[in-house]
């Protein structure tokens with residue numbers, strides 16, 4: 001008996017579909033209806049174009065406020081600078097006089113180059129085979145904003161009541177320095193009234209199965225070195241040209257940079273615990289219509305450096321190195337240091353949050369992560385800089401934490417993604433953290 005050709009084909013095709021469907025469901029996770037809703041909230045937020053230079057703050061704010069309303073949180077929109085809203089959401093504790101917990105996340109994102117992405121960067125495409133949700137901001141840091149909110153929704157639903165108040169701040173402009181966002185917020189009367197005891201802010205993904213936690217940011221400095229010297233014919237050999245002096249400076253810095261980098265390469269120190277000094281521009285030469293005058297040694301030359309310092313660095317030693325080795329004034333060089341933020345907090349202490357038993361919040365935080373069934377890596381200094389520095393400058397303990405384990409580090413990269421399963425798991429982690437921190441009663445004054 002032979003079946004008509006089209007029957008055979010459709011039968012084979014349906015077999016094929018069955019096998020595809022089976023293999024897909026074997027690799028992807030099965031989510032509950034609530035979890036699917038959480039994922040879709042994340043995708044909706046990711047689809048709002050919050051990238052610089054023109055972030056859609058208004059749409060983002062109205063979306064986030066509607067989520068907060070649906071949870072029943074108090075909301076306050078602050079606008080320190082027009083069209084740059086900062087949202088403050090509050091779940092009032094049963095004893096609002098206690099120092100509160102502040103969960104911070106920035107609304108803005110860095111730009112993306114769509115043609116370098118496998119899916120458009122604001123599509124929040126969820127790959128059915130891998131569960132990866134592709135979007136600019138998926139890791140940095142829209143995930144935590146939705147995780148904070150969904151964790152609170154879930155705790156509220158379960159009947160949990162916090163002892164301390166929980167606040168969420170959703171802030172603009174972190175990616176461009178925070179001057180119109182967190183910096184103004186921490187100086188405001190509204191912030192003072194929150195009586196914040198502990199801040200959690202963004203962290204970074206972890207390749208291993210341990211979450212990373214950051215207790216300090218490196219201090220970002222910029223240094224501009226200017227050298228002057230006698231100009232002269234390009235053919236002449238003589239001492240004291242601007243270029244020669246600047247090259248001496250660059251060589252001294254390169255030697256120092258090598259020493260620091262060698263410690264990283266040898267595994268003695270993590271990259272975030274050394275001083276990085278990287279040249280970022282050079283400006284010299286005498287312009288001509290076709291480029292530069294080639295037979296003339298210029299009388300001025302300039303070079304810019306990006307410097308990042310661990311907060312524990314010995315500042316006096318570094319200044320001495322700059323003045324004596326890198327840019328000695330007797331060689332007719334001068335420098336300008338731009339320190340984008342203080343090196344010490346308001347109490348004169350190093351800008352870091354102790355991640356040990358000397359900080360009463362630490363064991364509570366750590367235990368909450370562990371009891372959610374997860375692991376925490378050794379606390380680290382963050383190589384770069386976040387809004388956390390503004391809170392630490394006020395002496396408020398602040399940890400950088402984004403629960404993304406077994407995830408490639410893709411912040412500011414092409415094809416930034418977060419796996420749906422990792423995102424959903426993060427909500428559970430925050431449920432554990434928020435309930436522990438908000439019911440924690442301190443013996444002392446904090």
Ligand SMILES: *[C@@H]1O[C@H](CO)[C@@H](O)[C@H](O)[C@H]1NC(C)=O
Nearest residue numbers: 228229230239240330331332
């Ligand atoms: C530095 O510049 C001054 C003024 O131009 C000059 O008189 C002096 O000789 C220079 N010093 C050196 C070491 O080149």
Ligand SMILES: *[C@@H]1O[C@H](CO)[C@@H](O)[C@H](O)[C@H]1NC(C)=O
Nearest residue numbers: 352353354355356357358359
């Ligand atoms: C706790 O950490 C701080 C800052 O890193 C450090 O100065 C202090 O010695 C540590 N204390 C203990 C008890 O380990």
Ligand SMILES: [Zn+2]
Nearest residue numbers: 106140141202
């Ligand atoms: Zn970020």
